[in-house]
Amino acid sequence: MWQIFHKLGSPKWFFGISTRFMPWLLVGGIMLLLAGAVWGLAFAPKDYLQGNSYRIIYIHVPAAFLAQSVYIMMASAAIVTLVWRMKLADVFVKAVAPVGLVLTFLALFTGAVWGKPTWGTWWIWDARLTSMLILLFLYGGVIALDRAINDEKSAARAVAVLVLVGVVNIPIIKYSVEWWNTLHQPATFKLTEKPSMPAEMWVPLLLSVLGLYLVFGWLACVRMQTEILSREQRTRWVKEFVMKGRV
Amino acid sequence: MNAEARPAVRLASSSVGALAAMKGVFARDMKVAFRQRQDLLNPLLFFIMVVTLFPLGVSPEVSFLSEAGAGILWVAALLSVLLSLDHLFRHDFDDGTLEQLVLQPQPLFLLILAKTVAHWMLTGLPLVVLTPVLGVMVHLDGNSIAILCLTLLIGTPVLSLIGAIGAALTLGLRSAGVLLSLLIIPLYIPVLIFGTGTVAAAAEGAPVGAYLALMGAFLMLALTLAPFAAAAALRISLSNG
Amino acid sequence: MPEPLLQAVNLQCERDKRILFRELSFSILPGTVTRVEGPNGSGKTTLLRMLAGLNDAWTGELKWCGSPVANQREAFLRNMLYIGHRPGIKPLLTPMENLRALMAGRRSVPDAVFRQALQGTGLTGFEDVPCRNLSAGQQRRVSLARLLIADEPLWLLDEVFTAIDADGIAALESLLQQRAAEGGAVLVTTHHDLALPGMHKLILGAGGVSDER
Numbered sequence: 001m002w003q004i005f006h007k008l009g010s011p012k013w014f015f016g017i018s019t020r021f022m023p024w025l026l027v028g029g030i031m032l033l034l035a036g037a038v039w040g041l042a043f044a045p046k047d048y049l050q051g052n053s054y055r056i057i058y059i060h061v062p063a064a065f066l067a068q069s070v071y072i073m074m075a076s077a078a079i080v081t082l083v084w085r086m087k088l089a090d091v092f093v094k095a096v097a098p099v100g101l102v103l104t105f106l107a108l109f110t111g112a113v114w115g116k117p118t119w120g121t122w123w124i125w126d127a128r129l130t131s132m133l134i135l136l137f138l139y140g141g142v143i144a145l146d147r148a149i150n151d152e153k154s155a156a157r158a159v160a161v162l163v164l165v166g167v168v169n170i171p172i173i174k175y176s177v178e179w180w181n182t183l184h185q186p187a188t189f190k191l192t193e194k195p196s197m198p199a200e201m202w203v204p205l206l207l208s209v210l211g212l213y214l215v216f217g218w219l220a221c222v223r224m225q226t227e228i229l230s231r232e233q234r235t236r237w238v239k240e241f242v243m244k245g246r247v
Numbered sequence: 248m249n250a251e252a253r254p255a256v257r258l259a260s261s262s263v264g265a266l267a268a269m270k271g272v273f274a275r276d277m278k279v280a281f282r283q284r285q286d287l288l289n290p291l292l293f294f295i296m297v298v299t300l301f302p303l304g305v306s307p308e309v310s311f312l313s314e315a316g317a318g319i320l321w322v323a324a325l326l327s328v329l330l331s332l333d334h335l336f337r338h339d340f341d342d343g344t345l346e347q348l349v350l351q352p353q354p355l356f357l358l359i360l361a362k363t364v365a366h367w368m369l370t371g372l373p374l375v376v377l378t379p380v381l382g383v384m385v386h387l388d389g390n391s392i393a394i395l396c397l398t399l400l401i402g403t404p405v406l407s408l409i410g411a412i413g414a415a416l417t418l419g420l421r422s423a424g425v426l427l428s429l430l431i432i433p434l435y436i437p438v439l440i441f442g443t444g445t446v447a448a449a450a451e452g453a454p455v456g457a458y459l460a461l462m463g464a465f466l467m468l469a470l471t472l473a474p475f476a477a478a479a480a481l482r483i484s485l486s487n488g
Numbered sequence: 489m490p491e492p493l494l495q496a497v498n499l500q501c502e503r504d505k506r507i508l509f510r511e512l513s514f515s516i517l518p519g520t521v522t523r524v525e526g527p528n529g530s531g532k533t534t535l536l537r538m539l540a541g542l543n544d545a546w547t548g549e550l551k552w553c554g555s556p557v558a559n560q561r562e563a564f565l566r567n568m569l570y571i572g573h574r575p576g577i578k579p580l581l582t583p584m585e586n587l588r589a590l591m592a593g594r595r596s597v598p599d600a601v602f603r604q605a606l607q608g609t610g611l612t613g614f615e616d617v618p619c620r621n622l623s624a625g626q627q628r629r630v631s632l633a634r635l636l637i638a639d640e641p642l643w644l645l646d647e648v649f650t651a652i653d654a655d656g657i658a659a660l661e662s663l664l665q666q667r668a669a670e671g672g673a674v675l676v677t678t679h680h681d682l683a684l685p686g687m688h689k690l691i692l693g694a695g696g697v698s699d700e701r
Binding site: 256257258259260261262263267268270271272274275278279282283341342343344346347348349350351352353354358482485486487 | 588
Binding site: 168 | 409412420421429430432472476479483484
């Protein structure tokens with residue numbers, strides 16, 4: 001059991017195994033995204049209230065969904081970093097934090113673009129938008145702290161503490177922002193209710209979400225590999241890899 | 248030298264209780280603070296000045312100020328706590344007393360709790376005391392001022408506790424002050440929302456007991472978790488230094 | 489062989505992608521003074537900070553009286569005294585207040601003992617003067633006054649001879665020997681020519697580590 005665990009933590013092992021399944025992640029992800037996009041954009045029915053503008057959800061929802069789950073993934077990896085000091089876990093956190101930031105930004109941006117025709121304004125202090133904005137700040141903090149600390153191990157552990165503090169706060173932030181929102185603007189805008197969405201609308205959405213997950217997995221692997229190479233540059237296997245092009 | 252010639256090692260087994268150690272930390276921080284009183288005044292002056300900016304920058308009208316006053320005071324208090332956080336560990340780090348603190352044979356989170364309580368009594372508590380005066384200046388009514396003071400009384404310790412984590416994480420880094428704000432402000436949002444929300448609810452005549460209880464829950468949560476996180480962060484920062 | 493107080497097994501420490509030392513093993517026996525030697529940047533301070541538990545970016549094993557330090561942190565800290573580059577003295581407080589604060593978490597010591605210790609380090613008359621009004625050497629002496637009241641058997645002293653005059657150095661040397669004679673153990677780094685009878689040496693350097701007598 002422990003051996004498997006240690007093997008999982010070995011950057012070299014990860015490098016080898018990830019190279020093998022990365023193409024599958026990318027191909028699968030792109031196919032799912034394409035399927036979701038074509039189905040969602042061309043074939044799904046118009047929304048009876050919003051017309052065609054709702055179709056941005058095929059980008060917005062997957063981005064928002066993933067932006068939040070990436071933080072949860074980072075928090076799980078942070079626990080592994082602090083408890084078992086597994087190298088791969090902090091490589092993961094460092095590699096995916098900027099991806100999470102970009103996804104959060106994408107969710108906010110598409111939200112704003114969607115808001116313009118729907119609410120008539122680019123930005124409103126809607127509970128969901130506001131929590132996403134705060135999530136953006138949290139990602140920004142994680143990246144800033146990581147950049148500020150020179151020593152790689154200290155950076156990894158400090159970031160892990162910050163990510164965990166953040167993850168404890170996320171539900172509190174979400175809850176308080178929702179409460180704040182009802183206090184200030186009682187239910188002015190309502191999006192289409194999820195359960196009432198017909199299958200032709202949500203199945204392509206599901207495909208897009210899954211597709212983005214796979215593409216995210218691929219991107220995480222690429223970034224982790226880059227990080228591993230730079231960290232282990234003086235080890236023999238990296239030198240051999242650079243010379244021969246394989247592990 | 249042969250083994251018999253060596254005298255036996257005498258190991259010490261008992262140390263003072265954790266409470267005495269906490270008292271020691273608290274007393275020392277208070278004493279140091281009162282030897283440098285100007286540092287105590289700075290966050291208060293900052294608080295007053297930020298509040299002054301709003302009538303000048305937005306509008307001195309009674310209707311605006313009485314509506315926005317609680318929010319202004321809360322934001323100003325939050326910023327001045329943030330400003331003071333940089334000092335929480337920095338001087339101790341520079342002169343080496345922080346190392347000695349970590350090396351005390353005591354649970355570190357309790358010592359940090361003692362330091363944080365001292366920090367709150369030196370910054371948060373004076374802000375609460377000053378609030379009624381500023382509240383009058385922004386035309387809050389008596390009831391609102393009372394509720395505002397109560398929310399600040401519960402809320403500012405939370406700010407100090409969460410802030411201690413940020414201060415510990417950024418210890419010894421370049422531009423630590425700005426970084427500290429980036430890390431900590433998102434975590435302050437719930438306290439701010441409920442702090443000002445409670446006053447707003449009170450102004451509308453709604454009962455505020457539940458809100459205050461919720462803020463109390465924040466305080467309890469911060470009291471139990473933040474010192475552990477700050478202790479972990481402090482060890483990491485010291486390890487780097 | 490008596491049981492070692494502190495035992496290091498296969499310590500390895502990497503800092504900023506540079507390995508400071510690896511496979512470093514040694515034992516600190518009671519009744520010894522050990523000088524850690526090595527050129528600048530060889531990791532002397534880092535080693536002492538690791539042993540004290542201030543730096544935890546290392547791998548290997550550290551044992552206190554035969555069992556891992558990690559499992560008995562508080563017992564270890566209670567028996568270890570570390571004085572680092574930074575003296576651990578608050579400039580705004582007086583020597584008396586500083587000593588009180590330093591000992592507050594350890595054991596209760598009457599003020600008379602503190603006064604005696606300050607007298608012993610030549611600070612008579614300065615007991616109640618804020619430390620920032622003292623010279624660098626005098627401030628150093630305030631932190632060294634702790635050695636006179638220490639009941640901890642293990643001392644880790646990093647560059648403590650800095651800024652101290654000849655008399656002070658002689659007094660400190662005899663203090664280290666006295667501690668060893670009482671069954672304690674001292675690890676010290678210094679640029680000053682320290683040569684005590686029976687002193688051990690722990691040599692760090694680019695060519696690996698050797699442990700010589």
